[in-house]
Amino acid sequence: MKLQHFLGGLEGLGSVSTETRVFVEPWEKRIFGIHTAMMALSAQLPLPTTPSVFNTIWTWADLRKGAESLNPFDYFKFRYYEKWLGGISGYFIERGYITAEELNALTDEYYQDPSKPLPVAGDAAIDERVVQYLVEGDSPRRDVTITVDFSVGDMVRIKNVPSVEHTRLPGFLRNKTGTVETVYPGAYTYLCDTGPDGIGPAMAVYCVHFDPAELWPDNAEPNFSLYADLYAHYVAAMDNGTTVKAT
Amino acid sequence: MSERFIYCEDREAYSTARVRALEALLIKKGVITERTVDTVLEFFETKMGPFNGAKIVARAWVDPAFRERLLADTPKAIAELDLPDGMAGAEGEHMRAVANTPGVHNLIICTLCSCYPWPVLGLPPYWYKDPTFRSRAAREPRAVLDEFGLPLAKNIKIKVWDSSAQIRWFVVPERPEGTDAMWEGELEALVTPEAMMGVAVSKAT
Numbered sequence: 001m002k003l004q005h006f007l008g009g010l011e012g013l014g015s016v017s018t019e020t021r022v023f024v025e026p027w028e029k030r031i032f033g034i035h036t037a038m039m040a041l042s043a044q045l046p047l048p049t050t051p052s053v054f055n056t057i058w059t060w061a062d063l064r065k066g067a068e069s070l071n072p073f074d075y076f077k078f079r080y081y082e083k084w085l086g087g088i089s090g091y092f093i094e095r096g097y098i099t100a101e102e103l104n105a106l107t108d109e110y111y112q113d114p115s116k117p118l119p120v121a122g123d124a125a126i127d128e129r130v131v132q133y134l135v136e137g138d139s140p141r142r143d144v145t146i147t148v149d150f151s152v153g154d155m156v157r158i159k160n161v162p163s164v165e166h167t168r169l170p171g172f173l174r175n176k177t178g179t180v181e182t183v184y185p186g187a188y189t190y191l192c193d194t195g196p197d198g199i200g201p202a203m204a205v206y207c208v209h210f211d212p213a214e215l216w217p218d219n220a221e222p223n224f225s226l227y228a229d230l231y232a233h234y235v236a237a238m239d240n241g242t243t244v245k246a247t
Numbered sequence: 248m249s250e251r252f253i254y255c256e257d258r259e260a261y262s263t264a265r266v267r268a269l270e271a272l273l274i275k276k277g278v279i280t281e282r283t284v285d286t287v288l289e290f291f292e293t294k295m296g297p298f299n300g301a302k303i304v305a306r307a308w309v310d311p312a313f314r315e316r317l318l319a320d321t322p323k324a325i326a327e328l329d330l331p332d333g334m335a336g337a338e339g340e341h342m343r344a345v346a347n348t349p350g351v352h353n354l355i356i357c358t359l360c361s362c363y364p365w366p367v368l369g370l371p372p373y374w375y376k377d378p379t380f381r382s383r384a385a386r387e388p389r390a391v392l393d394e395f396g397l398p399l400a401k402n403i404k405i406k407v408w409d410s411s412a413q414i415r416w417f418v419v420p421e422r423p424e425g426t427d428a429m430w431e432g433e434l435e436a437l438v439t440p441e442a443m444m445g446v447a448v449s450k451a452t
Contacts, residue, residue, distance in 0.1 A: 008358035008385035033284030106268035122280020135333035224405035229412035
């Protein structure tokens with residue numbers, strides 16, 4: 001069980017941050033740009049090949065896996081882009097694009113001399129692909145025939161699937177019941193196969209309505225509703241196996 | 248105290264040097280170019296950003312038929328407008344808008360990470376990504392909105408939308424009172440990213 005999957009509803013955290021800036025330190029912009037370029041150059045995308053030596057897959061799923069595998073105390077300790085910097089540096093080292101030794105040595109050089117310039121190199125086709133990715137995106141929708149088990153108004157039970165590495169099922173919804181609010185048209189893949197967690201192949205996606213009083217009995221605010229978009233693999237029939245319409 | 252809870256003294260200087268070293272190595276090895284990171288950042292300053300969302304909301308305020316189309320089929324309605332290329336691009340391939348009314352207030356959250364509609368709002372603000380917000384907004388949205396300076400009357404129903412699959416969500420706030428004489432361009436200036444995520448409302452001044 002990973003705390004990162006169970007953030008919804010945690011108590012005792014104190015006041016929220018109302019910081020409206022996207023980047024709270026200038027360096028954070030650079031790691032965001034590197035991450036976005038990696039997604040754009042990722043090997044599985046049907047985009048023009050470029051002279052970039054990047055030949056592996058990097059998607060949101062990889063970034064999320066890294067954050068979800070952190071020690072949960074570190075997850076809260078480090079700021080958003082600090083986690084990105086650690087995860088992305090580790091990826092480039094693990095995949096052999098760079099070594100830890102050269103990254104450490106160069107970090108020392110830039111630490112001593114922050115004004116030391118960046119190298120000047122690269123083919124414009126790489127940057128053109130990055131922009132093409134941003135403009136075109138990477139839709140998970142697939143035109144395949146799928147089975148859609150539920151329709152709007154059906155009561156459903158949320159499964160408690162094994163989440164060994166990565167999931168898109170918020171922990172606070174596991175084993176709860178809800179009502180289908182929307183059946184999204186079409187079928188949707190996920191960025192990777194999550195193994196026993198069960199998403200990856202094209203499947204239906206539902207928006208499901210939950211009553212906070214059932215999620216957190218006697219411990220949720222009144223007069224609000226919670227909705228979550230859920231891949232069909234996480235959504236099951238009520239325990240008696242029959243389809244039930246909410247009353 | 249455990250070392251786990253100690254930050255290095257030069258936390259930001261270290262990260263500054265570390266990310267610059269990483270970018271330099273990636274340029275040197277031929278992964279990216281010396282223009283790549285700036286290209287991404289410029290794209291978010293000029294093409295994908297909250298300036299698009301503000302135009303969409305202002306149009307919905309002046310054109311009730313457009314508002315209906317926006318709520319029924321969000322990407323199709325957005326495609327009607329004269330916005331930069333990429334409105335169905337990265338992190339906006341499938342978007343859904345929900346509208347506030349006098350009796351209903353909508354709040355968008357992402358308890359698992361930080362899903363955000365890039366084409367119409369750009370990048371998520373710090374508050375949206377912070378674990379405390381993501382935890383608390385799911386169970387006590389009224390208390391959270393109060394901390395954002397938005398006390399809501401008890402009779403207003405709150406709908407909290409947790410983005411956990413392919414849809415990227417945004418809110419169409421209510422048009423503020425006293426803006427009947429304003430034209431669309433003036434109205435755009437009243438729409439903030441916070442209002443389009445539901446932690447604020449639009450105000451006339």
